[in-house]
Amino acid sequence: MADDVSIGVDKDFVEFVVKSIVSQPDKVVVVRTVDDMGVLLTLQVAKEDMGKVIGRSGQTAKSIRILLRVIGSKENTRVNMKIVEPEGGEVVGGELDDEPAATSILDDPELEL
Secondary structure (H helix, E strand, C coil): CCCCCCCCHHHHHHHHHHHHHCCCHHHCEEEEEEECCEEEEEEECCHHHHHHHHCHHHHHHHHHHHHHHHHHHHHCCCEEEEECCCCCCCEECCEECCCCCCCCCCCCCCCCC
16 A cells, blocks of 8 residues: 555545445545554545435445455454534435424323324
8 A cells, every 4th residue: 555545445445335326426525544543434425315325224334334344454454434424414314304203102101002
């Protein structure tokens, strides 16, 4: 690997995979930093694409992280990926969730089933 920490197989991998699954590939930004803990890839995507990158129950993000571990093991480094949450609220299923969740029976025992 080169002396420049901003380039690497791991960063190229994440960019390729994420740009392949999102609607706005031009808004994908991957920043690679190296410290004594290993490599940290910080991923930023458009608000609309957060659901696609994270996947159901986080399975897509988990899969990308597992593959990054494999890439890191070949390079004898620890590779972590952080997904930056877009400003403006929590993203659920690719859309902003501005409405509060409905009250559940756990919140209000007076509710009937």
